[in-house]
Each structure stands twice: as structure tokens, then as C-alpha cells.
Amino acid sequence: MAMWIQAQQLQGEALHQMQALYGQHFPIEVRHYLAQWIECQLWDSVELDNPVEEAKAKRLLDNLVSELQRKAQLQGGEDGFLLKIKLGHYANQLKSTYDRCPLELVRCIKHILHSEQRLVQEATNASSGGGGQAMDSLSQRHQQINQSFEELRLATQETENELRKLQHSQEYFIIQYQENMRIQAQLSSLSTLPPAERTQRETALQSKRTTVETWLTREASTLQKYRLDLSEQHQKTLTLLRKQQTLILDEELIQWKRRQQLAGNGGPHEGGLDVLQSWCEKLADLIWQNRQQIRRCEHLTQQLPLPGPMEELLSKLNSDITDIISALVTSTFIIEKQPPQVLKTQTKFAATVRLLVGGKLNVHMNPPQVKAVIVSEQQAKALLKNESTHSESSGEILNNNCVMEYHQATGTLSAHFRNMSLKRIKRSDRRGAESVTEEKFTVLFESQFSVGGNELVFHVKDNNATATVLWDNAFAEPGRVPFIVPDKVMWPQLCEALDMKYKAEMHSGRGLSEDNMVFLAQKAFTSSSNNPEDFRNVSISWAQFNRESLPGRNFTFWQWFDGVVELMKKHLKPHWNDGAILGFVNKQQAQDMLLSKPNGTFLLRFSDSEIGGITIAWVAENPNKQGERLVWNLLPYTTKDFSIRSLADRISDLNHLLFLYPDRPKDEVFAKYYTPPLSKAVDGYVKPQIKQVVPEFTTPKSEPSGGTPSFMDQTASPSVSHPSSFGVYPSMSDTMLDAEGDFDLEDTMDVARHVEELLRRPMANQWSSQQS
Template identity: 90%
Template structure:
């Protein structure tokens, strides 16, 4: 409702633009009477290119129609009669229009709301007056001012062109009059001498006057043409400058934001603003082109001595170049294909022509084709060394017709069901692996504008993609993509990236990725980044300044294993991200996980705290592992306190029992570092108690214990001494037959992480026990 209130206060051109958003596709009355309902819906949560979202869109359409019908029924009295009929009609109309394509309604409303927000923001910035505007607002204001200047200059040349046309038409009339006088003079020979002499004198005087006028007017016309040509040159100069600003700066920045979004950066917005600018450019360019064409026609109609033909020819060539650059540059990828592309898996992409609606390209909808090409083929295409599109693989369902969406004024092609059937790899260089090889999806199309007056062959390349055939390659492929997205330079040769970057640059990329996966503003702190630097550079320094000027290479990032490990820096970090994303995101966002702490740091932190204080840190020795470290008395030596580390948990463990439940199981864990009672932090995540027995059975419950500490705070019913506390059925009389003996293998390491080759984790132990015959266990216990 707040947005609509502000939108109604717009003035002048902004108000006109706002009103132009509405029409038969979505009446402005619907926006007005359902403003609160419309602004309360989560339109942005729906993915327009996902057919699975159609059911949600259908429900939104039904709700919209229902709200309109309710609003109509509320209208009463004489004044409300017509409104009641009108709102009822709109409900029926919207139901009929969008019933078969409810996602188009979502697209329409999203476009309206985004456009209103932009117009209100621009109006707010303009009204601030003396207040300093940010650089973005200033730049947008400069662009809008330039458009106003271009609009005025185009109107001026149109006015001058009409004057020239009128002057030329009158000149031709006078020229015809001169020819008529000449014909009359020629016919005087048949008259008597006296009459002929009198008529001849009059006609010659008249002819001399007309010819003198024609001579003067010819000079005036020629000057008028030259002046108009000069005006067009100035307009084209400003047009070219404006187009360069929009295409080479604003559009490139949008593409850069889109690339960073692949690493988790803010979602790239502003495409509708870019389209509005590009459409204004297209409109102004086309108007000036038509004016130049009319000038050419006038020149051909009345040739006069001078350089006009050459000038107009150059102007025509220049404006054709400008519109060609605009059309080819605004054929863009709105939704990129996945950058880690697995063969035989369905994927989607969307391409859009920003000026398609303005140039009426949809009157003969063009078809777009997608092919996958290698890095070398992409280089050849950009250098115009290759005119035809060679393919490095086979994409199924790779043809799509561009559709015009009237509600949003967009012309786009939605590839919804593409699949990479096969890929042809090139010879790899040196230590390069298949997950370092980059491809790109090439989209191309051909169409004409102006009644086949101009024909365009357009192409655009996707962001680099890495093709994998197995999920195990995903980790390393993601590293290639992250490095490319973070450090690619605009206008680079495909797909060159630096081999080394400054450590702070990589920190920014890792922080962006981490925050995106956590869906939280809590990213990596300076202490976290110091920990990562220590790991990447095998350094012991705790001073962040020591790392500011250091560089890290691609090999250090994801080609060379960390010292004493069989995995790379990225593989370790990505394992942490995957673990957190799948199982521990709420705990990170709650601040319950320190995570990036080594063994020595954990020991230093905990030894100053009371017994039972614990913290959670990521395992150094295992990818995607997290361990619990806590301080307690040494059971073998009275008066000695030690820091113990539990065998690291992984995704496999948390798929069996959650972190919160595992912490709840361990009664010797009392306070989360520094001093928070554990139930205060984790209780809201505990699994509720099991329900009562159904049909004589109760569900088994898996619990975790640490044998060395189980006797400190015994669980009821002997649970502290078992790995699986399984309550027997009432129909089964022997109570001990379902109780597994305590694990005798050590789970604890008072000095740090475990050697995984020498230690058995809980899940494997339970699995081993389950393989033992129950009768044998019973016999051994009885003996």
C-alpha cells in the first residue's frame, strides 16, 4: 500500500510513465483497489522460468480474482453500482487472460512493482535538491538529462526537416512556374508582332523575377540542408556518447553483477531500467535514421550542387552502425545456464533482446539456437575468425522461439528443457584437469527490422561453464567457476584469468560465497580469515596485516594439496560450506559455531573456562568435518584438566542424528563457549520426545555417548552406557536382549583430532554390531 501511495504522488513524465504501465493486461483500477493485497504477496519468491511454480501462480491468480470479487460485492449505493460492475468485469477479464498462463500474471505484476519503485526512487532523489546524491543516482540523472536533450534536438531536426520540405515543395512549384513561363514565351511566335512584343516583355520580366527568386532560394535550400546535416551530426554524436555510456558502462556493470551473483553476490537487478534506456535509444536512433532517409529523398527529388550526397551517405552509414551496435549488444542472457554443467541433466536459460519490443521484432518472431563451444572456439568467434558456429558437444532441445510479453514489454526466449548429451574435450595443458577446462553456451539468432530494411545476425556467449560427468567432480569444477567469476576482467580474451591474486581479493570472494550459502549477513570475520590464511600459507602468524600484501596462486587454491593432507585448500573450505549449508546453518547464524579455530587455539580458549565448557570447530584432518572440544578433568589423573576433542562429525553423521540432539545426549557438555548454558542455545533445535507406542510397538531411539564420561552424569534407564537405547516391545519379555554393549574403542583424543585410519566412528560401530547374530551376543553375556 505504501508504494502505491507514493506512486500516486508522481508528477509530469514520471506520472505518465507510471500510467503507461497499465492497460487491458492489468487495469490501473485493480492496482488501486487491491493495493494492499498486491504489495503483501511474495511475488519475488516465484521463479518465472520454472514450470513447477505454475501451481503457485495459479493460486495467486485465483486469490486475486477472489479479492476483486469481494471488493466488487462491497460496493453499494448509487455511486458504487458502476464500480461494482467494472470490478466484476475485471475479475472475469483477468481470469480469462491468465488462466492458461498464470506465470505471465506474476511477470506482469513484478514488472509493475519494480517500475513503480524505480520511478518513486528517481522522483525522491530529484526532490532532495541540495542533499548529496550517491554516484548511482547522479549517473542515472545524467543519463536521463542526456535523453531529454536528445529528445529536444530530435524534435528540432524534425521541425527543421518539415520546414525544408515545405520550402522545397514551394521551390518546385516556382520552378514549374518558370517552365510554364518559358513555354508561353516559346508560343509567342504565332502572335502578331505588336501583341507578341507586349506579351514577351511582360513574360520576360516575370521570368527574370522568378529565376532570380529560384537562384536565391536554391542557395537558401542548400544552406538549410547543410545546417540540418550539421544538426544531425551533433545529434548522432550525443547519441553515440549516450549509447557508449549505457552499453559499455551500465550494461557491462550489470553483466559483472550477474557474474558475481554466480559466487553468491547480490542478485543482479536493474535490467528493466537498462531496457527502458535501450528502448529510448532505439526510438531516438530510428527517428533520426528516418529523418536522414527523408533528407536523402529530398536531395534526390531536387538535386542541387554541393556535398550533400556525400554528407548524407556518411550520416546514413553512421546511424546504421549505431543501431547495429545497439541491437547486437542488447541481445543478452537474462538467466545464465548453470556454470557447473553435468551431462544428461536438464538445465534452463533465458535470452532477451532489450530493444525487441521497440523495433517490433516480435511481428516475425525470431528463433534462437544454443550450442556449446570451447574456449578456443569462443576466441575465434569474438575475433570474427569463425563465421559459423562449430560445436563442442550436443545440446538437446536447443532451439526456441522468442516470445513477446505484452505486460512487461519484453522479448525473450526461455530454454526450459535443455540437456547436454555429450561433450568433446580438447587436449589439456600441463597439470590442467578436466574440471579446469572451460566451455561456453553460444546463443545466436537472426531477424530483420523495418520491413527487411536491416537484417541482424546476433550472438551472445554465456559465462564460462565447466562440464562434469559425475557428482564427484562438482567440488573442483566449482573452484574453477568461483575463481573465474571473482577475478575475470571486462573485455578479456576468453577465458583468461590471473594465475595469482592478492589474498584480500580471495577473502572477498570466499566471504561472498559463504554468506550466500548461509543466507545470512554473518559472513567470515577477520579472525576467520586469519585462520584461513594460516591454512593456505602454512603460516603461524595471527596478525592480519601480515597477509594483506601476500598473493595466492590458483595452484595453492585448488591444485596442490595442503601440507600433510590429501586435499587442497578449496576442497577443505568447500567441505565446510557444504556441511554448514546442509546441516548447521541455523547454528552458525545463531553464533553457536566458532568453526575456524585450530586445536591450540581451542585449548587456550577452553582451559580458562570451567569444566564442561565446549566449543565447535572445523576439523583440520577431514573434509567437511566438525568436532566438539571441551575441557574436563583427566579421569586417569586427579587434579589435571585436559581439553578433549570428539571424533569429527560429517554430513553422514548428521543425517542420522542432528548436532543439537548429539549435544543434548552428552551430559558432560554444560556451557557453550564462553559461558552460555547449552540448553539456552540448542534446546529449540532438540527433537521432541518420541510418541507413545502404537499397536504395541514403540520406535527405537539412537543416542550418542562418550564412554569415558558417561558415568559422570548417568542417563535414566541405562541409556548412558549404550550407543543405541532401544526400548523393548511389551510382547517381548527379555529386557536386555535389545541392548548393545558399550563400545570399547576410544573416541577421545585429549591432544586433538584422530587418525581416521586407527579409529572407528560411531556409525561404523553400530553397523558392525548390527551384523553380529543376536543369539551370540546373548550367549556371551550369559557366560
């Protein structure tokens, strides 16, 4: 009961958090009137993931219900009548709710008691700090995180208020714009009136139109400024979100995982996961609110396009916020309860996987499935070579699929593998003094989540395990303490490991050249040096290799390299072995190389911005400026694109591609991989054909008589990247009035064109000077 007495003394945010622990799943009145009894029970002795413990949990439930009924019967007198009815109702409610799942009651109460203990401890530390003693580092970190959340909440509320103001201003602007169109229509209809009356009405209407247009011109500039200011505020909020997320995921969550590792060696129980979940849920809530605000801004911009960079700014904001939420979802898929460190065949074992943001993002509305696969140390090289973890298993686990369940009482989304059993294991051939106990295995978990009604889909696959295996195999010292590897290695050592892997995947002697290694060094160290000697004595850490994201990206160096390997292995291996793919070339290098070659020369390079992507760059005339030559880049192709149409066939389709860099005719290189022409119609049916088309470089031509019709591949067709232009709109139709003489606002592009014309009047120069 001592804990409950202290919990009742909490104030402010801590009190709100304590109250939020209770609800219909477990009423706060039950906690209050049975406080002493609840705190005396051995809730922690029940193993939640062990079905055998259900009988123990059932006894605790029955005893709780009996104690509550006894407490109800003790209530007497007029004042106790209502309490007697209420406690009796709660007894029946708890019985019906948890009778079939008593372990959930234990889970609920354990969560409540641990949360109360944490809140009381934090309040105690804070009060002792106020008495002149410095708070410990844990309390300081927690206080810093909570303060940052308050800043983010206020910033998000401020952008919400500004967004509403912008929406109201824009709606009123459109109403006034419609009024201006009505005045214009009335002026057009004056020709049917007598001259005297026409002159009088025309003067009044012209004066009114001048007033409205002056207001529209001024308000259009104001709307532009509102939009730009709001985008700047969102950018600041995103910066704060990234900083907070880095603190929680890269520091607090990593420390929890480290404590979990030490617990496996006999260290203290890791704990603190509920605190991490509460932080991650707050992050998810704030990120999602900001994402929705940015999308509403996009809608307003589409509703009323105005000249200016808003479309590009909002696209960047949307991309950034999606990267942030992607990192949050994929990083908070954790193993809450690790499998045992010693596995035996025909012996049951358990594990629990948890998504810390699952409840907040409503992932449970479409419950994801999680699969467990076992991988051995002896299969490390096979793990690196095979297509996916589906074929990388070194044994068979029974009951290795589990659907994630949402526990309303605790707000957790988790998958409990309660009855996994190692049916069989593939042992390696042992030599010398090696024993079976020296073999090491790991259980990998993977799943796929959808967020926002399938608006965003995340596939969680632990390719980081592949990086771990590569690093471990390459750099572990002979006779090492198990699993101990250096945190840093010399760059040439890593190059050797990457080259070995690349050769193995390509099944050829063509590995990574010195130029390729320089490219990778530039990417890993964010360097512009082209001299390989500059990297001879440089070390690279594990964090640089596969923990820290590359600048401006949401993936690590290893994830980018592994994506390249997967793409090459699945679709482009012959072209690499033929020397047709340069690959490891950045955008600027490709431009410098191509501009010295004839028009139509092209090369293939790996995408910097997308994992597992490859793009075609080529040199051609600028269609908008005679005599100027530009290097063009297609949007990157991925595995999905090549499953529809091969690289060779896509290159064959593009007639403007003539020579593979430096000067090889494309047919000489790729013709042997072209798909043979389609046969003639069979049984009266003509088979359609997919063709790659780039509209800017397509010359219209008629199909020959009797030819096979072709259909453009819409889903996989890339577009040419070129500078965006603003203030360009289609020609205006003859009239903007419908049959009733009213303005039709559905064609917002026409509205935008009129607004742009307004802005070019008196205030056009002012807007230009503001932008400069």
C-alpha cells in the first residue's frame, strides 16, 4: 500500500501519466480499495509467456474477484450503498474480461505497478535535486527528453494554428476572386444596355473591380508569404524531431539493448522498456501530426497554385517526414524477450517481439505476422550468398510464425512465440578439438507493417545481421573471446572483405577495382578526394559502417552497398561480368565523363539516393536551347522494374541511346540479351508488347501496316530529371463561366494563371525583390 500512498502524491504531468494507466480494463477504484492486497501479491513470479503459468494467473484472478466482493459486502450505511454496487459491478466486469485470458490480467497489473514505481522514483529524484543535491544522470536525461517533448508539442500546436489561419485566408481569397469574376461577367454583359445607362453602370463596376483586384494582388502576396513562413516552421520542427529521435533511438534504446545483452550474462534485468515505449509513442504521435499538417499544406497548394517554390519545398518536407517515421518504425521493432542462449532440439523455448509504436500508429488494425528463422555461424557465407533469409535457415523451428497481438491494458503490440521448438539443426563438420557446444546460432525475426490504412508499408528485415556476420567473419581474431570483434578496422581491410563478398556474389573474377574502392571511400567518409593513398591509413568504425546513416539519407553505408549487391545478383550479373556497368560513379563524375563524348553516349551507375537502384545517364542536345548539351538521368530502376522488363530490353527500346561509354555500340554489348521478337498472331489473338518510352526523346511514328501493337509500360517508365519551373500554366479557355454565368472553381490552374497575372501588375516587382 506504500506505493499507492506515494502515487497519490504525484503532481502535474506525472499525475496525468499515473491516471492514464487506468480505465475500463482495470478501474482506478479497484487499485484504491485493494491497494494493500494488490501490492502483497507475487505478480512478478508469473511468467507471462509460459502457458503453464495460466493456472497460477487464474488463481490470482479468482482471489482478486473474491477480495473485491468481500470489500463490497463490508460497505454499509447510506454512504456505502453506491460503493457496494460499484465494487460488485467491477468484480463481475473483471471476471468476465479476464476469465479466458488470466495472464492478461497479470500483464496489466505488472505494467501498472512498474509504471507507478517509475513515476514515484522520478518524482523523488526531482525533489531531492530541488533541495540542493544534483540529480543523477538518468533523471537529467529524462528531464531533457521531457522538456524537448514539450517544445515539440508547442511547435506542433503553433503550426496547426498557422495552418488554420492560412486555410481561412485562402478560402476568403477564393470567395473574393469569384466576386471579381462576377464583376467581369457583368461588365461583359453591359453591351446590351442603352449608352447612358451602360456608362453609369460601367463606371461603378470598374471602380469596384479595381478595388477588388487591388485587394487580391495584396492578398496573393500575403498568402505566398504565409506559405513560405509555414514551411520554414515545419522545417524547424522536423529538425527538433530528428534530434529527439536520435537521442531516444541511438542512445536510450541502444543502452536498453546493451543492458539486455548483459542480462543474458547474469547482469541486472534490463527494465525501462515501458518508458522507452512511452517516448516512442509520443514521437510517433508528433511525427504523424506534422505529416498530416504537411499533407494539408500540399492540398491547399494544389487547390490554389501560386507562383513560387512551394511545391518543391513541400515535396522535400514530405520526403523528410516520411524518412523520420520510417526510421522510427523500423528501429522500434525489437526483441523484448530473447530466446535462450543454449538451444536443444525437441525442447520448447519462447521469445517475444514487440513494436514500440504499434498501438499509437494503429498497426494492430491490420495485425502483422512475424516469422522466426534460425541461422548458424557455419552458414555465415551461405547467408551472404543466398537470395533472402527464407532460404538461409540452418534448421527447422516449429511454431515459428506468430501474429502480433494488441494488449489494450498495456497499449503494447507484440508477438509471443510461446511454443517454439527446434525440430532439427544442420550441424557443420567439426575438426580437431571443436565441439558441438562451440557452434553459434541466431534467431532472426522479420515482419511487414502498414501504417495509416496501408498509406505507408514497412518491411522489417534484419539485413543488419548480414553486416554483423560479414564484420565478424572478416575481423574476428583467432582464439578470440566468443563474439568479440574490433570496433574499428583499417579501410583497406574492409575493402578486402567487400571485394571478397562482391566476387562471390557475381561468381566471377571481376571484383571491385581501385576506382570502385575510391568511390566507396568517398561515400563512407564523405570525402571528395580521388587519391587512393589518402585512405590507406584511415580506419572505419562499426558505427560508420552500419549504424550511422549517410549524410542526407535514411540508410547506412552497408545498407546501400548490400542493396547494390542484391540488385546485381538478381538481375545484372551478366552485364557486370561483361564490363557493361560502371556502377560506382557519382552524378558529377558521370556528367564530366559524358560531356566529352558524342551525343547518345550513355553509362550505367548506381543510384546515390535509393537502395538497390541503378540509373542511365546520357548526353544529348538541350531541346530548349540550341547548341547546348546536357547530361540527362533516368529515375533509378530497381528489382521491381527489372521483374517487368530487363535492362537490355529497356536499353534497346530507347533509340536515343547509341554508344555505351566510352564508345561501344550498344547492340554490340547488349544484343545477345535482347528478348526475341514476338511471334505472329495465334488463333486470332495478338500478344501485346511492353515498350520503354521517354517522352522527351521519342519521335512520333506510325505503326507499320499489320504490325504488332505496343503498350507503354506506365508503372516502370522513368521520367527525365530537369530543373523545375514555376508560373507555367496551360492556356486559358475562352470562358471561365458556366452556363449559369457563375465562375467555375474546379479548374484551379486557370485560377492560378489569373492570380499570376494579378501578381505581375503593381506588386510583381516587389515580390521579385523579396525573393532575391
